[in-house]
Amino acid sequence: MRVLAVIDMQKDFIDGVLGTKEAAAIVPSVMKKIEEYRQRGDMVIFTRDTHHEDYLDTREGRKLPVPHCIEGSEGWKIWPDIDTEGSLIIDKPSFGSPELAALLQKKNRQEPLEGIELIGLCTDICVISNAIMIKNSLPETEVSVDPLCCAGVMPETHHNALKAMSMCQIDIKSKGEEK
Template sequence: MRCLIVVDYQVDFVTGSLGFPAALRLEHPIAAKIARYHANGDQVVFTLDAHGENYRLTREGKYLPVEHCRRGTPGCALYGSVAQAKHSQDICFEKDTYGSPELFDWLRQQSFDVLEFVGVVTQVCVLANVMLAQTALPEASIVIDTDCVASPDPALHRAALDVLESLHIHVTRR
């Protein structure tokens, strides 16, 4: 069985406070991929960056002092056609840091053969959640479609893809 994990494709990362042009270009390819997974009866999961009022007091907030994905704000919502592609049975994991411990715990209870990751930001939350998934399901094949991940920093995006490949992650369309 296959599982698509959509990482942080939220308003604030696309057009909001941390938005960047490359993220906007992912909207339709990610929505199409979600539709294919649903049509095949495969699992779709979302991670959602979600911060509270004390964000700037956290370790992350001290290094990245830009308010984003605050719970209850429009910036925390899934973006555009990706939000529309989400089905009610899809699972969402809120997280207040880069990786989702709840996603890790959930994956440990699953028996997926393939995990595919899409979303933003390649060298931060995508990479962190891939590492958690690889630890939770060490025998699963993990795939990154380069048409469906992005970073505001092209050099760090490429470096993250290099690191992922070195960890035996299947990086497609590179």
């Protein structure tokens, strides 16, 4: 079984307070990738950046003083065109999700995973954080990222994150490559 981890495809990162045109542009590719995994019977897991009303008092809030993904708000929701039905959604209070890495370790013990692919937002913050956590948790499992289904805070930081992940032996899929 292969696993697709869809990272933080939330309204605030697409058309909300931290939205970018690059994030909006990947939505159709993300939807297509999710459908491909489901048609093969593979697992799709979502993460959701989750903050609370005290966000500005947190360490992250002091460094990025833009309230976003406040639990229960419109911006916290997964983009409405993306179908999450039947999939686990993991709420995470920070960039990376130890819960996601632990779940994948457990699944791998039950049945060795063929690979884990990450897509979503933002390449240079939450995608890279989760990819490295997963790679460290499952060093013998193929971990990959599809750059056409990711967007960073800025195009330059997106590319920097892809280079950094590649250096950590996370496979960066080439344009048109299928897995």
